[in-house]
Amino acid sequence: MSAEAEQSTDHGHGLPPASSVKRWLVTTNHKDVGILYTVTALFFLVFGGVLALLMRIQLWTPGEGFLAAVSYNQAVSAHGLIMIFWFLSPFAFGFANYVVPLQIGARDLAFPRLNALSYWLYLFSGILFGVSFFQGGTFAGGWTMYAPLNIPVYTPNIGASTAVLALVLFVASVTVSSVNFLTSMHRMRAEGMTLRRMPLFSWTILLTVWMMLFAFAALLAALLILSSDRLLGTQYFAATDAGGSLLWAHLFWFFGHPEVYIVFFPALGVMAETFQTFTGRRIVGRKWFIAAMVLVALQSFVVWMHHMFLTSINLQIKTLFMATTIGISLPFDLMVFALIYTLIKGRVRFTTPFLFSFGALVLFIIGGITGVFLGAVVLDYEFRGTYWVVAHFHYVMVGGVTALFGGLYYWFPKMTGKMYDEFLGKVHFALYFVGFNLLYFPMFLAWETPRRDFVYPEAFVSLHQLSTVGGFILGASFLVMFYNLSKSLLVGEEAGDNPWAYSVTTEWALPSPPPLENFPGRPTFETGMLEFRRGPGGTERSGVEAADGGEPTADGGEPSTDGGAAYVAEIEAESGHDEDHASPWPFAIGLASFVALLGFSGLQQGGFPTGLSGGFYAGLTGGGLVLLGWTLVRLARERFNGPVGPFGESWPFENVENTKLGVWLFLASDVVLFGAFIGSYVFIRVAHGWTDWHDLIPEAHVVLPGLINTYLLLTSSFAVVLALVAAERESRWGLVASLGLTFALGVAFLVNKALEWLHLFDLHGGAFAGGWLPSTNVASSTFYLTTGLHGLHVIAGLFISLYLIARAWGGAYLDDERPVEYFGLYWHFVDIVWLFLFPLFYIL
Amino acid sequence: MSKLKLYTAIYVVLFVLATGQTLVEFAGLDYWVGLWVILGLSFVKALFVAVYYQHLRWEPRSVSFVMLVGLLAALALTIAASYSIL
Amino acid sequence: MSSGVGASVPVGVLVESVGIPAQSGGGLVPRGSRVEVFQQIFEVFLVLGTLVGVVVVGYMTYNAYKYRDRDDRGDADDGIDAPRVGELPTGSGGGRKLFYSFGLSTILVVSLILWTYGTLLYVEQDPPGDAEEDLEVEVVGYRFGWDFVYPNGHTSETLRVPEGETVHLEVTSDDVFHTFGVPELRVKTDAIPGQRTSTWFVANETGSYEVRCFELCGAGHSYMTADVEVVEPRTFESWYADTSNESETANESNSSARPPEEVVG
């Protein structure tokens, strides 16, 4: 579709044309956000790839040479972090953003502004990570960030803290994104698009975001604890602590193993879609394929200790995790066979997307087989920390990336309207596949090389040189891709709506690129085939008449932008307002978070150092936080109309409105966050000796302040309940008074806590003559940090309640009390958390 | 009207349970018995808040199920990790 | 049927391979020194893995080629309904074949892992040799080297052990997470501050072997090595008798005289 056509579809949404920079700063449309993700992820691919090439140059001969030891460690660490966090998932989520709403028949995601916010948090987190290189060097302790190498005693540079904070911001982006996708995919599917009938790419994304929601919460816990150790001086990971080092491994791998599937599933989805399209056959054993994926997603949370087989964990738990690990490998066999059998009796066309997917399957099979080696614990003992592991997970993960490049070629015509050059695409694949195997296969042969070492036995020199050559070929293959895609974008042939025969999913029934509101009418699969309905009661229909991948046509005319305009007018008439596609605040919030976190990176032992740089960081923190508060309020105050129902299929959340479901999903991730904090406390206490723990706590730490706070929070919860009742009865003063009471009780909670803390800080005499500070011992660290995190939740709740009070004062919420209800969900959750913290930290 | 009464009654129950939970420590029970009683009381209180104040009782079961999955994940981490070093 | 992906072959190979280890301990389960155990299991995995990989990749490539889209292939010869844009996704049949292959791969993988589990139990619980007389050495990793503490308190930066005897190691770390490993002797375990791990090995040939660190621990990680000297038992006895509750001086230093820590990670 040409530029004029696109402009004509903008219908005055306040969204500037695609040629203007401003468009890309304010857009909230899922397709724009998808393109932003894709382009940004490719930038980070180059970033991480260049770092990898630096490493490969270093490894040309054993020993230091090209890079200094510290630089090499930084390159190793940054390469891993960038590729896994800032490239792999975001690249997949470029497609997910673009394609999933189209496939399920939604006009946009449930919360378009939050979607834009996810992107901006992602971008700014990446920039923050880039900044870390200029603050005395970035983090150099490996992407697994093992403790206690990750604390300032061993990695004192500010850049290392910034890298950790960049990850925190990245996790924020992922969490917002997961909540958004889950709400959209569960609630906003077109009629007839049941979960069982959802396209496989959408299925993989659905399972990916479910895993993300829980896994990244555990990572957030690990990162917050690490940030606190680095910036506030708590002692979780100090080498003197019996359990700190293992605690990190548990938290990290509890996230880290699901992460493997989080990055791999979307690739699997691309493989499934492209195999079906380019063999012209529906996948074999579709429901078993889905069942296998669901099983993997669930099991992924109970295999993490196979990364810890050589630590001091006991034999029983090793046996258990060996069993679960083998268990999780089996469903993949089924998926691989399903893909292979789909080839049989197909009409296989070796287009670029198929070549990449087919290649990806080959690589994944090799990665899977070498993974079984690691499942045998006795072998794992020897492979641990060697290039066998490096080679294995690159075959799996970069194998997955291979499929994602297939996805890029597959959807490029849809996203741009232009066809790529098929010949250059094949050249890219050939170079890529040869380079890949030349790079990673020799690593299996040189497997005795210790991982992350640049000193290796002379016997492996030629293998490593082969690897390096392969690395450069792999890198060069991307020059072909970038040339191909940018040239095609400018002067490529028009792709048409559906350049692929036998494609099935909805995006191919739409113009390339699809108009802003996606569809020419309300999409429905009620009859088993996609139809677009317009007019009162959906009487006016336009079907998709498609024989063997033919062009879809609407009844009585072209499925043109004109049809889109009519549909938009109809949406407006139905819901009473235009749908918005632009907001400046997601960008502003991203920027504010960036500034604030950059400021935080200057913290040491809970304070900013004196002097110019300390003042600089303090200023950034203060300015960033003020900006953040202001932009959040502006976002909340902005009038923005996202997609509204009724939606076709919403199983299993039919009667849970979008925002409410969003709040619940966020709380579910918060359960894991606090669960991981409490789990950390229990683990450290068990490692220390459960009852010996009391020796670490002063006499002055008594039950009473905790009990008083329990009463205060319980009462404030009751006050929120009263507020909701008042709102339902349309009693403005009752509402304001109840919310005011909640606020007052919350403030009292914080004041009581502050008094308690000040008292403990200021102890004299006894075993803790210097005061019981966060840095005193592990017990004080867990106490202050866990209850402190809870306190931050209380503070956030108080800000929200202030906002609600201000609006209620003006008469809001009487006709629509839902914001009060949703605030209540959050506040009660904070209350529940305290119900556990109180006994754990005050009584036991 | 009756709902408000229900909420008030639950508030009273929560208040009493919190007090009782604190008193368990002074009841002279064996430490480990006391520990499980105290944690059990926390779960009971949490359940009351979630089921009534957060209206889980009146929501589709799927919402409770999601929260339960989160809780199970956290428990799996806590229990398996702690057990691994016993 | 070719869809068996070579999984029927492995059973034979498995049985055969199981016979090989018999020489070094008898029975199904590989036993012996860590080098022997690793070698036996690794070889079986390598042979089966290569076989399965070649068969599966060959099979899929063959089919992709066989069913390539050609001009001379009319739609008539398949006679099935082609997928269309806008249809709800469904699957094709072929579930039975899928399950046969899945079942075979499951049997193969599970039996392989169970077989190695026997060795795991042996390695973890029942190291050979008379435990009473075995040498037990404490290993302490630090940035960037290793200390070896003998039962008499003697501390050294070289691990000197007798040939052919079982040596038990208790491994920990003084600072960050390291991993102790001697690739040639196939012994490896994590060195974690605040935790102790134990492992064992037998060196069947005298000579010098290199200890390396297998977990990134800072700037000196690549250089974090130490020597294992395997000597005749008699030589060892006389050397050990001469050591006392002191560390070797001269060019070796004990933990209190370590070079200052390099702070940059």
Ligand SMILES: [Cu+2]
């Ligand atoms: Cu080390």
